[in-house]
Amino acid sequence: MGLLDNFYKNIGIDLGTANTLLYLEGRGIVVQEPTLVSLNNRTGQILAVGEEAKKMLDRTPAHITTIKPLMNGVISDFETTQEILRYFLHKIKNQSFWSRYKTALVAIPTNLTEVERKSVEDVTIAAGAGRVFLVEEPIATAIGARLPVEEATTNMIINIGGGTTEISIISVGGAVISKSLKIAGQKLNDDISKFVKEEFKLLIGEPTAEELKINIGSAIGVEEKLEMPVRGRDMATGLPREVVVKNTHIRAAIHRSLKAIVEETKTLIESTPPELVGDMLTRGIYLAGGGSLLRGLDKFVEKEVTVKTTVVDDPLTSVVRGLGVILEDMNKYDAILSNQQKPKQVNL
Numbered sequence: 001m002g003l004l005d006n007f008y009k010n011i012g013i014d015l016g017t018a019n020t021l022l023y024l025e026g027r028g029i030v031v032q033e034p035t036l037v038s039l040n041n042r043t044g045q046i047l048a049v050g051e052e053a054k055k056m057l058d059r060t061p062a063h064i065t066t067i068k069p070l071m072n073g074v075i076s077d078f079e080t081t082q083e084i085l086r087y088f089l090h091k092i093k094n095q096s097f098w099s100r101y102k103t104a105l106v107a108i109p110t111n112l113t114e115v116e117r118k119s120v121e122d123v124t125i126a127a128g129a130g131r132v133f134l135v136e137e138p139i140a141t142a143i144g145a146r147l148p149v150e151e152a153t154t155n156m157i158i159n160i161g162g163g164t165t166e167i168s169i170i171s172v173g174g175a176v177i178s179k180s181l182k183i184a185g186q187k188l189n190d191d192i193s194k195f196v197k198e199e200f201k202l203l204i205g206e207p208t209a210e211e212l213k214i215n216i217g218s219a220i221g222v223e224e225k226l227e228m229p230v231r232g233r234d235m236a237t238g239l240p241r242e243v244v245v246k247n248t249h250i251r252a253a254i255h256r257s258l259k260a261i262v263e264e265t266k267t268l269i270e271s272t273p274p275e276l277v278g279d280m281l282t283r284g285i286y287l288a289g290g291g292s293l294l295r296g297l298d299k300f301v302e303k304e305v306t307v308k309t310t311v312v313d314d315p316l317t318s319v320v321r322g323l324g325v326i327l328e329d330m331n332k333y334d335a336i337l338s339n340q341q342k343p344k345q346v347n348l
């Protein structure tokens with residue numbers, strides 16, 4: 001080990017469709033911001049990244065575009081993704097004196113192709129990391145949630161993010177059977193916009209749909225009276241109009257998508273080898289990702305799949321916290337880091 005190694009820190013990166021999180025060795029989570037960039041579309045120049053770009057969303061002048069460079073967990077805009085990472089790495093570097101990062105652990109969905117995995121590696125190196133290890137998200141989630149991954153146990157994890165829901169079964173040190181769906185947070189927002197359009201003949205934007213979901217949405221019936229006034233554009237007159245949306249509306253709007261997630265979960269359980277299923281069923285299902293914060297989603301999954309279901313602690317950060325646990329003790333997790341082969345995908 002060279003003298004300078006002490007100055008180079010390792011980092012963990014969870015580059016999500018909705019949110020990007022960074023974990024800095026010895027520090028903890030140092031970045032948790034939306035994966036967003038606003039560009040001046042005349043000059044192509046980046047005006048703001050993350051939280052700052054989100055603020056611009058509401059009052060965007062015509063010459064500014066806000067873009068999300070990931071689609072369904074996959075990098076769709078390499079240049080912009082690189083700029084985002086570079087920006088965040090630079091931001092945390094300013095808080096300290098080290099000049100570059102040694103190893104980056106990057107969480108990836110299990111269904112990436114070789115080319116997509118390579119693209120994640122390249123973007124991370126281009127943004128300033130010395131070397132890169134890819135860690136599958138369900139494994140990072142399990143470690144972040146302190147589930148027993150090294151022992152001979154089997155865990156089922158459903159990570160509901162912004163762009164994708166990953167349903168995975170992991171056992172002993174990281175073998176993964178998983179299924180990735182494009183039904184997640186953004187799809188629920190779309191469902192809500194569509195419902196409001198059909199029911200109230202009113203057009204609302206995605207930020208409003210997301211607010212409705214978070215503030216008054218639920219997967220099952222709730223005791224409390226949840227409703228929210230929203231403003232949109234009347235489809236007939238083109239003028240602004242306000243309506244009061246109720247919890248029952250949101251539930252109806254998102255029901256079909258939630259049902260699709262549990263149906264896929266059941267199918268994955270049915271296709272899992274019996275010797276793994278027994279252990280998994282006693283341990284239960286763990287929900288992670290921002291989508292798992294939807295009111296009553298655990299109860300809904302538990303009722304539909306008939307398996308005990310728990311939301312992990314702080315589900316928005318479990319992936320990056322898992323990367324943190326690994327990078328604070330890289331030798332211990334050697335097996336997971338060298339397990340770079342492509343995991344098995346089930347085509348159902």
Ligand SMILES: Nc1ncnc2c1ncn2[C@@H]1O[C@H](COP(=O)(O)OP(=O)(O)OP(=O)(O)O)[C@@H](O)[C@H]1O
Binds near residue numbers: 016072164213291293
């Ligand atoms: N309280 C809440 N109720 C329902 N959904 C929520 C809540 N809080 C956040 N979300 C949703 O969680 C999603 C973001 O979750 P997360 O940060 O885990 O996604 P991501 O990792 O960026 O995406 P992906 O894993 O698909 O690439 C958003 O769609 C957001 O609307």
Ligand SMILES: [Mg+2]
Binds near residue numbers: 016017162
């Ligand atoms: Mg995610």
